[in-house]
Amino acid sequence: MSRKVETVLFFAATQQFVAQTCWRPLADVYRSRDGWVVKFELPGVGREDVQVTIQGCRLVVSGIRRDWILEQGCAYHAMEIPYGRFERTIELPCGMEPQRFQLEFRDGLLLVRVATEGEQR
Amino acid sequence: MNEQETGTQTLPLLPLKSTVLFPYLLMPLSVGRKASLAAVAAALAAEEKEIVVVAQKDPGVEEPGQDDLYTIGTKAVVRKMQRPNEHTMELLVLGLERVAIIRVETGEPYQRARVRPLPLPEDTSPELEALRRALIDLAGRAVALAQPQAPPDLSQMLLGTEDPLRLCFLMASMFSLDPEKEQALLETPSRLEALRLMHSYLSHEVQVLELRTKIAADARNEMSKEQREYLLRQQLRAIQQELGEKNPEQADVEMLRERLEKAELPEEVRKEAERELGRLERLPSASPEHNVTRSWIELVLELPWNALTEDQLDIARARSILDDDHFGLKEVKERILEHLAVLQRNPGAKAPILCFVGPPGVGKTSLGQSIARSLGRKFERMSLGGMHDEAELRGHRRTYIGAMVGRVIQAIRRAGAKNPLLMLDEVDKLGRDFRGDPASALLEILDPEQNRTFRDNYLDLPFDLSKVFFITTANSLDTIPRPLLDRMEILRLRGYSEEEKLEIARRYLIPRQYRETNLAAEQCEFTEDALRHMIGRYTREAGVRQLERTIGRVARKVVLRLAEGQAEKVVVRPEDLADILGPELFFPEKMRRELAPGVATGLAWTEAGGDVLYVEAILLPGGKGLTLTGQLGEVMQESVKAAQSYVWSHADEFGINRESFKDYGIHIHVPAGAIPKDGPSAGVTAATALASAYSRTPARGDTAMTGEITLSGLVLPIGGVKEKVLAARRAGIRRVVLPKANEKDLREVPEEVRREMEFVFAERIEDVLAAAVPGLARPHAAQPAA
Structure with a gap:
């Protein structure tokens, strides 16, 4: 029993425990002059596979990272990049303008720029 | 069929040996089987990296087919993978959803499974919420028991898991459930059912854990108690040293030494005791020998080596004490007073060793007590009945575990004087077996020449028993070994006569019963x-x-009547007794006025006193020989045969025609037929009965007789004259024929009885016949009785 509990504790500690069926990309959040910039770590994800939605204070980035066969006759020896569906929700302190955001892919990172209502005024 | 519509999928299959993967949970897995390795590789090659994980029913099966797998499994995605070597793979898989396996497709190099998602219906109810909370509670306890130092956020995490199904799965993976239980949980048809199952599993787990914790705690407690005691002792020692006190063992030895110095001991004993005390000092108190030695020294210190109680040698006082305590027993009292008188003249005289022999209940033991009282000696008594171990009398050697001093020395120690009156009860009931023969040990104890230096095995020092006044008691002398009997002076206590009993009842028994029942004499x-x-x-x-006891019963009845309101004095008369005590229990033989020919009145002695018995003889025409009935003992049978021989051989002298009885047998019966009888004293009675039968002349009904006969016709003396005479009187007989040699014994018979009765003393059988069968021809040789 205790071995199992330890395993569980380990996962709890590394925050991987409350596993969603999707994986969560890491994100940085910046405060900019006219709003927010949120940077997501999404290498290997095609632009067409990413959806961004804003509902009130929530910025939701979801999508899928597809794996592809590098070349014929090669098989995994180790794997730790999460593939498949991902989803990340960032809660920001105040309301945003749903229409006004920009996406930018740079070197495997997705940048989302959001203008806030307050800054707009 | 369209896969998208039905939601069915075909995915690589990964069988698990002894665990179950739940949805929403991550699980590390180690894969080693060839087919499994291939299945994982195939899953990873696909874009979705999905795989179906199913538990095996039997973990022992290496290549499970469809039948070896459960039908419900989990669709999972492989999150991480690495290969530490060629033959194994380590995975981290994430359970996605529950699936039903429709079909297992066997293939090389791995199996695939066709699966259909099996979501649980969304149900909500108050019970669901209640169970969820109970479960969280229970899990908190379980975690606390299993790992007291578990971080608090674990229960926080459980609390934060809102979905009850997820909560169940989470707990199932935390606590080591059996694979069967885990599978059952995975297969539950509803959330409610899942919660119930989990709750029952977890309750059991908690119980087991609590028990384990308790056991561990108990063990810990025990340990710390011992340590504590040790520490306290160390401290105590330190404190005592600081205060300049000696430790308790040392103080103990000092106390014993002090007592030893004060005690008056013979030189030999003192030397031995000092030696042992020195040994005790060196022995650690934890050693078992410490205690043995200590109790030995205490025994030596407590024994009355020189302590004597002073004898009260006032004869008049002694006589009055003896008379107050016991009625009758004249002879015994006389003997005791004689001893007293000797002690008065010569205080150094050896104490006598008496043996009281008599039937039960005549006061042997209480007589011992009043002797002690009259002498002013300590009284100690022990029962030897059933004792069969010599060591009980003489002690065990100290080398044995649990060795004890013998009963004799114990009694002396209790008495606190070396000249107590020591009563050894039931000396005739000593046992004897392979452990030894206590009677032989008694030989030494009771021998005045040897008991001056009696050595108890435990004490192992000579103790002088010669001043002890020994009294033994016995019911009969037959079972006492001869050498032992030889050492004692026998005093017989006969049964009490009716007159004596009457007196005893009036003086002692009735007052005692009145006291018991708090009745007043009025x-x-x-x-x-x-x-x-x-x-x-x-x-x-x-x-x-x-x-x-009988008087007691009557007294209680009287008390009852008084309690029920009877005001006047209750007078107990003979006619009331049937009411109080029920019908009479004993019927003494009544005098038969007219005797038929062939019947003669005899007298018997029993422990309960004397009795009248009739000897009946009849002739059996056409019969042969002599038939004897009535439970006659061997001696009595022989005595009857001697009587017959004598009468037959002297038939002519009694005017009996031998020819006419040639073809007759004879039958002799002695009622009551159920009571065993023995002894030679019915010889004359049998002869009388036979003579009466042959001559067809009745014997006198008012005459009873007793005496042993010889073939030459002599009448020999018998015992128990007093009892027999009293029995005859009780039955209403006023004439008794006794052997001439017993004339002197009549002194024992109370005066008033003697005056009432007529005695005939016989030397020869002819004298008896002359007195008892008046119709019989007088042989010329016979002389009339004096």
Whole structure:
């Protein structure tokens, strides 16, 4: 029993425990002059596979990272990049303008720029 | 069929040996089987990296087919993978959803499974919420028990898991459930059911954990208690040293030494005791020998080596004490007073060793007590009945575990003087077996020449028993070994006569029963006739125990009547006794006025006193020889045969025609047929009965007889004259034929009885016949009785 509990504790500690069926990309959040910039770590994800939605204070980035066969006759020896569906929700302190955001892919990172209502005024 | 519509999928299959993967949970897995390795590789090659994980029913199966797998499994995605070597793979898989396996497709190099998602219906109910909370509670306890130092956020995490199904799965993976239980949880049809299952599993787990914790705690407690005691002792020692005190063992030895110095001990004993005390000092107190030695020294210090109680040698006082305590027993009292007188003249005289022999209840033991009282000696008594171990008398050697000093020395120690009166009860009931023969040990104890230096095995020092006044008691002398008997002076206590019993009842028994029942003498009175009736018809005994109980019963009945409101004094008369005590229990032989020819009146002695018995003889025409009935013992049978031979051989002299009885047998019976009888004293009675039968002349009904006969016709003396005479009188017989040699014994018979009765003393059988069968021809040789 205790071995199992330890395993569980380990996962709890590394925050991987409350596993969603999707994986969560890491994100940085910046405060900019006219709003927010949120940077997501999404290498290997095609632009067409990413959806961004804003509902009130929530910025939701979801999508899928597809794996592809590098070349014929090669098989995994180790794997730790999460593939498949991902989803990340960032809660920001105040309301945003749903229409006004920009996406930018740079070197495997997705940048989302959001203008806030307050800054707009 | 369209896969998208039905939601069915075909995915690589990964069988698990002894665990179950739940949805929403991550699980590390180690894969080693070839087929499994291939299945994982295939899953990873696909874009979705999905795989179906199913538990095996039997973990022992290496290549499971469809039948070896459960039908419900989990669709999972492989999150991480690495290969530490060629043959194994380590995975981290994430359960996605529950699936039903429709079909297993066997193939090389791995199996695939066709699966259909099996979501649980969304149900909500108050019970669901209640169970969820109970479960969280229970899990908190379980975690606390299993790992007291578990971080608090674990229960926080459980609390934060809102979905009850997820909560169940989470707990199932935390606590080591059996694979069967885990599978059952995975297969539950509803959330509610899942919660219930989990709750029952977890309750069990908690119980097991609590028990384990308790056991561990108990063990810990025990340990710390011992340590604590040790520490306290160390401290105590330190404190004592600081205060300049000695430790308790040392103080103990000092105390013993002090007592030893004060005690008056013979030189030899003192030397031995000092030696042992020195040994005790060196022995650690934890050693078992410490205690043995210590109790030995205490024994030596407590024994009355020189302590004597002073004898009260006032003969008059002694006589009055003896007379107050016991009625009758004249002879015994006389003997005791004689000893007393000797002690008065010569205080250094050896104490006598007496043996009281008599039937139960005649007061042997209490007589011992009053002797001690009259002498002013300590009284100690021990029962030897059933004792069969010599060591009980003489002690065990100290080398044995649990060794004890013998009973004799124990009694002396209790008495606190070396000249107590030591009563050894039931000396005739000593046992004897392979452990030894206590009677032989008694030989030494009771021998005045040897018991001056009696050595108890435990004490192992000579102790002087020669000043001890020994009294033994026995019911019969037959079972006492001869050498032992030889060392004692026998005093017979006969049974009490009716007159004596009457007196004892009046003086001792009735007052005692009044005291017991708190009756006043004005409230109740026993008439003399009633007492006689109770003695004769309700009791048959040598002593007075039964009589005392009977009086007690009457007294209680009287108390009952008084309690029920009877005001006047209750007078107990013979006619009331049937009401109080029930029908009479004993019927003494009554005198038969007219005797048929062939019947003669005899007298018998029993432990309970004397008795009248009739000897009946009849001729059996056409019969042969002599038939004897009535439970006659061997001696009695021989005595009857001798009587017959004598009468037959002297038939002519008695005017009996031998020819006419040639073809007759003879039958002799002695009622009551159920009571065993023995002894030679019925010889004359048998001869009388036979003579009467042959001559067809009746014997006198008012004459009883007793005496042993010889073939030459002599009448020999018998015992128990007093009892027999009293029995004859009781039955209403006023004429008794006794052997001439017994004339002197009549002194024992109370004066008033003697005056009432006529005695005939016989030397030869002819004298008896002349007195008892008046119709018989007088042989010329015979002389009439004096």
